[in-house]
Amino acid sequence: MSNPIYLALDLPQLDAARALAEKVKDHVGGLKLGLEFFCAHGHHGVHEIAHVGLPIFLDLKLHDIPNTVAGAMQAIHVLEPAIVTIHASGGRAMMEDAKAAASANTKVVAVTMLTSLDERDLKRMGVDGSPHDQVLRLAELAEVAGLDGIVCSGQEVDAVHRQWRDGFFVVPGLRPAGSGTGDQKRVVTPRQARDDGASVLVIGRPISRAEDPVAAARSIAATL
Numbered sequence: 001m002s003n004p005i006y007l008a009l010d011l012p013q014l015d016a017a018r019a020l021a022e023k024v025k026d027h028v029g030g031l032k033l034g035l036e037f038f039c040a041h042g043h044h045g046v047h048e049i050a051h052v053g054l055p056i057f058l059d060l061k062l063h064d065i066p067n068t069v070a071g072a073m074q075a076i077h078v079l080e081p082a083i084v085t086i087h088a089s090g091g092r093a094m095m096e097d098a099k100a101a102a103s104a105n106t107k108v109v110a111v112t113m114l115t116s117l118d119e120r121d122l123k124r125m126g127v128d129g130s131p132h133d134q135v136l137r138l139a140e141l142a143e144v145a146g147l148d149g150i151v152c153s154g155q156e157v158d159a160v161h162r163q164w165r166d167g168f169f170v171v172p173g174l175r176p177a178g179s180g181t182g183d184q185k186r187v188v189t190p191r192q193a194r195d196d197g198a199s200v201l202v203i204g205r206p207i208s209r210a211e212d213p214v215a216a217a218r219s220i221a222a223t224l
């Protein structure tokens with residue numbers, strides 16, 4: 001069984017990101033490059049990290065009118081990402097056009113509700129219901145739009161998996177038992193997320209900021 005852990009390389013320095021990826025590559029299943037890295041290094045940076053030889057998750061959280069998101073998806077074909085994120089709150093048409101514009105080998109998944117948000121944040125944004133309700137609502141929209149799956153917290157993945165049996169579920173906001181959560185508000189352990197149906201476990205700081213990133217990755221993988 002392939003390793004479900006994708007390391008979030010949220011580092012602005014290209015050399016440091018590549019060195020970390022090389023160091024832990026035997027203990028993770030993929031590498032996620034997000035806005036911090038991509039805004040600093042763009043296509044060149046993605047090509048550099050791709051040389052490590054692991055699948056690349058390009059986490060751009062695209063969110064715009066359908067035509068613009070489709071154009072962005074076309075522009076990243078050359079990077080051959082295994083996974084790309086868009087925001088479900090961009091609506092059904094945007095999601096449909098994003099998937100249509102993606103290359104066939106790219107899984108397009110929709111971020112539903114950021115794991116840094118809780119029910120109070122939802123209410124302040126004028127969204128009724130619980131995070132659970134909001135995630136299920138947006139997951140259904142993503143499924144109808146023909147996406148491959150969604151991003152949600154480990155607190156919702158079980159319910160989404162029951163609603164979308166063959167979906168691809170990316171779960172961040174993961175912390176080993178007893179560790180701090182930082183800016184993450186909806187957090188579970190990697191083992192809990194995996195048991196509840198996560199396809200990919202996105203882990204960043206618990207590995208990237210560990211004293212010994214290899215030991216951290218190995219100890220997390222050992223709990224799965």
Ligand SMILES: O=C(O)c1cc(=O)[nH]c(=O)n1[C@@H]1O[C@H](COP(=O)(O)O)[C@@H](O)[C@H]1O
Nearest residue numbers: 008034113114115151172173202203204205
């Ligand atoms: O799309 C994501 O990967 C994502 C969605 C979400 O709701 N929450 C979330 O934390 N992420 C990403 O997952 C990673 C979590 O990093 P750590 O909190 O350091 O483990 C970061 O790169 C976030 O951008």
